[in-house]
Amino acid sequence: MAGILQRYKAVYGLPDDYPIVSLNEGNTPLIPCEHISAHIEKTTGVTGLKIFAKYDGANPTGSFKDRGMTYAVSQAKHDGASHIVCASTGNTSAAAAAYGARCGMQVLVLIPKGKVALGKLSQAMMYGATIVEIDGNFDEALAVVRKLGNTGKITVVNSINPYRILGQQSAAFEICDELKTSPDYHFIPVGNAGNITAYWAGYNRYQQLGTIKNLPKMMGYEAEGSAAIVRGEVIAEPETFATAIRIGNPASWQQAEAARDESDGTIDSVTDDEIGQAYTRLAATEGIFCEPASAASVAGLIKACQNKQVNNNSLITCTLTGNGLKDPDSAIRLSDEQGIAKKLSLPANEQAIMDAIGL
């Protein structure tokens, strides 16, 4: 199936000759989560929830960033750019490097010197990006990125690029197209707050077009150790093992608050323990392996049900932003700590194995 710009060309109002750079992103699985629903009913008393996980880890580079990057890079190509740049140690750098490679642009990825393990950059490296270690911290890297953009010779594809959020709206389109309606509540992790902004804009766009009647309540969840919006202040040293939302000064702060207020939703925080529990529960009961940060949406859903913020029998969607394979270390650590994985050491004999598992 074609990528998001081809499929939603009319919605985006793109001309026929728009130069689309695509890896056939989007069109990701919307997976029913009956076990999470049963767990919520049992532990909180909220009954009859129809829950779907939007698994954006199935995108070509393994995260929702592909939706925005196809648009940002296509527009850069449209504008005649030869170079793109971002400051990122994770999903943004992977997506920028892939789409840049695909259309022959030079891709610069700025990172703070000595602070980033190369393992985190395996994707950007494979896609042939130029990794620029700079003397300075991440904020200084971002500042240099902006200055590079101001030269007019390099296109910035960090989230200040407005086409990123435009492209990310497509996830809301896909959800409504598949459900043939809008959800009652949409749960989503909040880091830089671009994605909650994008979904809200996407749902509104579909309402304007008459494709859906009602808008969902937007339910955003930050990690407690980096909950800038919840606490109402910039956090200088954000902390959480959910690295993809470890952000102390969200770029789309105001837009996220607007999405919350306009939708009568909430922005709240969840602890690392709650995120970790949701992360392993998704894998061990639903068979869905996501990035730790992704599980903030499901952790938030469980918390909201505990707080009786969710009506019985609601239609719920939860965004899972990234692929679990992005962070195997957290998988090994948490599945071990929580006793999810069981390990046995036995002789090569079928009876010994049957005995050990009680069959």
Add this chain to the structure above:
Amino acid sequence: MAGILQRYKAVYGLPDDYPIVSLNEGNTPLIPCEHISAHIEKTTGVTGLKIFAKYDGANPTGSFKDRGMTYAVSQAKHDGASHIVCASTGNTSAAAAAYGARCGMQVLVLIPKGKVALGKLSQAMMYGATIVEIDGNFDEALAVVRKLGNTGKITVVNSINPYRILGQQSAAFEICDELKTSPDYHFIPVGNAGNITAYWAGYNRYQQLGTIKNLPKMMGYEAEGSAAIVRGEVIAEPETFATAIRIGNPASWQQAEAARDESDGTIDSVTDDEIGQAYTRLAATEGIFCEPASAASVAGLIKACQNKQVNNNSLITCTLTGNGLKDPDSAIRLSDEQGIAKKLSLPANEQAIMDAIGL
């Protein structure tokens, strides 16, 4: 979109009440590869190839194994099984653990003691499988798996389970549905040889149904260090860095030879160097990051063009079996060795960066 059993229910002849266990697998991107086509034209003189990569790394657990596992586990559920077992250190164990978790079955993954790094099992662990280390090598683990199956209390989901290959046929259906025809040549990695068997059966099924007119030539490629079919002998100690096809005694050996002969195709081998070159070329020019073994298909295509085995202007499909994130170590090593990734260390100053990249 629904998974493969729901979408192809009529093709598979499944009853309406068949208990489908699905993660909405399949429906993976078919990505045009114009840069590979241009490279082939320039280096071999074969012109006008229309090449598509079927990127099965976008499946829920990151490989084509999900297509077969949804069928094998659904059938196990249909038959009332409570336990499933496989011997695997890679993609099969991840898929078995995910689909087993989703329907509440106990999943046993047998591995040789002390031979497998836990990092390879991060997925199976997260999905809550029971990892059973046995005293013995991989062949002995497989033998125990068969004996466990013979007890009638545990369902084997290794490739001897016939529903695996049935499910994998769906990739051929999807290709034909999207192209609205069959390809002229289908290139595919060959390890255990189940996938080439499945594609060939799938194309034949679609021809019987009248959905396509012609059948493609099946072009299978083993890694040189484990090219049992090409050499015509079992290889006791198979060697290749493309671990997913490091198999010295393919389970579907005869079926693969039949697919080759019936389709007037070929089974040949490619060197680790050829695989590595195709692997980095796919990432750095097409923006597609696959497992090393996946790239054997594209390495094979390039070799076949060098040998003038491919006609000009042909329609070509190449299966990419798995997600590059399954093996970040190979990505870092090869992108470094081949100079794909460039690294700079610079002051936090835009002019210094512009100077360094010659802008």
